[in-house]
Amino acid sequence: MDANLLVEARSLGVRYGAKRALDDVSFTIPKGRVVGLLGHNGAGKTTLLKALVGLVKPAQGELAVLGMNPLRDRVDLLEQACYIPDVAILPRWARVADLIGLMSGLHPRFSAARARELLRRTSVDPADKVKSLSKGMVVQAHLALVAAIDARLMILDEPTLGLDVLSRKAFYEMLIDEWCDGERSVLVSTHQVEEIEALLSDVLMLNEGKLVLSISLEDMDRRFVALSHDASVAEQVAAAHPLLRYRTGPGTAGNAALFDGAPAEQVMRLGQRVRPSLVDLFVALTRRPELDRTQF
Amino acid sequence: MVCYLSNTPLGHPMQQTWDQRLPIYQQLADLLAARLLDGDPPEGDAMPSVRALAGRYLLNPLTVNRALQALGDAGLLENRRGLGLYVMPGARARLRASERERFLATEWPRLRAHLRRLDIGPEQLRWEENA
Numbered sequence: 001m002d003a004n005l006l007v008e009a010r011s012l013g014v015r016y017g018a019k020r021a022l023d024d025v026s027f028t029i030p031k032g033r034v035v036g037l038l039g040h041n042g043a044g045k046t047t048l049l050k051a052l053v054g055l056v057k058p059a060q061g062e063l064a065v066l067g068m069n070p071l072r073d074r075v076d077l078l079e080q081a082c083y084i085p086d087v088a089i090l091p092r093w094a095r096v097a098d099l100i101g102l103m104s105g106l107h108p109r110f111s112a113a114r115a116r117e118l119l120r121r122t123s124v125d126p127a128d129k130v131k132s133l134s135k136g137m138v139v140q141a142h143l144a145l146v147a148a149i150d151a152r153l154m155i156l157d158e159p160t161l162g163l164d165v166l167s168r169k170a171f172y173e174m175l176i177d178e179w180c181d182g183e184r185s186v187l188v189s190t191h192q193v194e195e196i197e198a199l200l201s202d203v204l205m206l207n208e209g210k211l212v213l214s215i216s217l218e219d220m221d222r223r224f225v226a227l228s229h230d231a232s233v234a235e236q237v238a239a240a241h242p243l244l245r246y247r248t249g250p251g252t253a254g255n256a257a258l259f260d261g262a263p264a265e266q267v268m269r270l271g272q273r274v275r276p277s278l279v280d281l282f283v284a285l286t287r288r289p290e291l292d293r294t295q296f
Numbered sequence: 297m298v299c300y301l302s303n304t305p306l307g308h309p310m311q312q313t314w315d316q317r318l319p320i321y322q323q324l325a326d327l328l329a330a331r332l333l334d335g336d337p338p339e340g341d342a343m344p345s346v347r348a349l350a351g352r353y354l355l356n357p358l359t360v361n362r363a364l365q366a367l368g369d370a371g372l373l374e375n376r377r378g379l380g381l382y383v384m385p386g387a388r389a390r391l392r393a394s395e396r397e398r399f400l401a402t403e404w405p406r407l408r409a410h411l412r413r414l415d416i417g418p419e420q421l422r423w424e425e426n427a
Binding site: 169177199274 | 359
């Protein structure tokens with residue numbers, strides 16, 4: 001295995017009975033990346049993240065996380081990979097300081113001093129009881145505890161779900177500032193695509209168990225072309241078969257179209273090339289058939 | 297083909313709004329250059345770290361690296377081995393010179409045309425803010 005690859009999945013398949021939760025999923029995560037995992041509810045995001053930490057047994061394919069088999073080497077793996085599941089809770093009766101003590105006893109690579117240092121960034125005091133904290137503070141405390149583990153991979157399943165905008169910002173600030181050091185990688189699933197787009201180096205998009213896109217943001221900007229254009233040329237743009245047409249907000253030409261690969265020169269001349277946004281690409285690639293019948 | 301109403305270009309309260317027409321690293325470089333012009337940080341001082349900037353602007357560290365690289369290429373920052381990036385002596389003067397050039401070449405003709413259209417002459421322009 002390439003030592004620079006923290007995750008390597010080849011033709012990964014997971015079934016729940018007759019349902020294919022993941023189907024032929026292949027991707028890699030090198031070190032030093034911030035990878036966004038996007039998909040509608042039920043697309044397979046949580047299943048994929050669980051498979052990475054050995055909580056789900058793949059029916060097909062190969063999976064190596066930090067060079068280990070997650071099912072077989074789960075205990076060793078969790079020493080070097082942190083995971084916050086979407087259903088994560090901290091015991092309500094405990095004080096934050098108790099949790100630091102607990103983690104020190106449980107986890108060989110956990111640093112209590114580091115956890116206290118990380119908590120100082122937040123408004124959480126080690127003497128606070130979990131039940132006295134707001135939802136945003138609980139998530140911050142949880143991140144501080146997990147980020148105090150000297151690990152190489154952080155796996156976060158919908159970490160900011162239900163948090164207000166300031167708590168989400170504080171969460172990601174701490175993640176980027178305290179965790180990402182160019183060697184460690186983060187894999188984070190979310191629905192708040194537009195919020196974290198600029199944070200990501202790569203994106204994985206799941207649609208009904210299939211990986212429809214695995215690309216770096218840099219390559220995405222090269223491969224996908226968004227053309228901002230006036231309503232008067234809408235028909236000519238549509239004739240060039242874009243993946244998606246959409247209306248854009250005030251201060252823009254009002255209309256835009258998204259192409260996979262640059263369309264012909266005469267089409268490009270109808271408008272102005274802009275950066276494709278991840279949300280628009282997400283809508284184009286993961287549409288659900290029943291929602292696909294609206295026309296301009 | 298799908299059609300829907302996009303609200304992305306309106307930006308989001310969580311972060312700096314980035315213009316869709318330019319690469320984000322370029323916009324960050326412009327933003328940092330504008331702060332350097334205001335003396336933040338002053339010449340000879342250290343730039344904030346990549347991680348601090350990435351946290352502040354909620355950007356991927358690779359994007360921040362590219363922006364700092366661009367400022368280095370423009371002769372505004374220097375890499376002191378083992379210490380990080382520092383603001384070059386003379387960076388503000390150089391920035392001001394290139395900003396003046398850009399203003400006179402691109403912004404002033406537009407502004408002049410606008411003033412003519414509105415029939416505003418030099419005698420109507422007050423230079424003291426509270427006059």
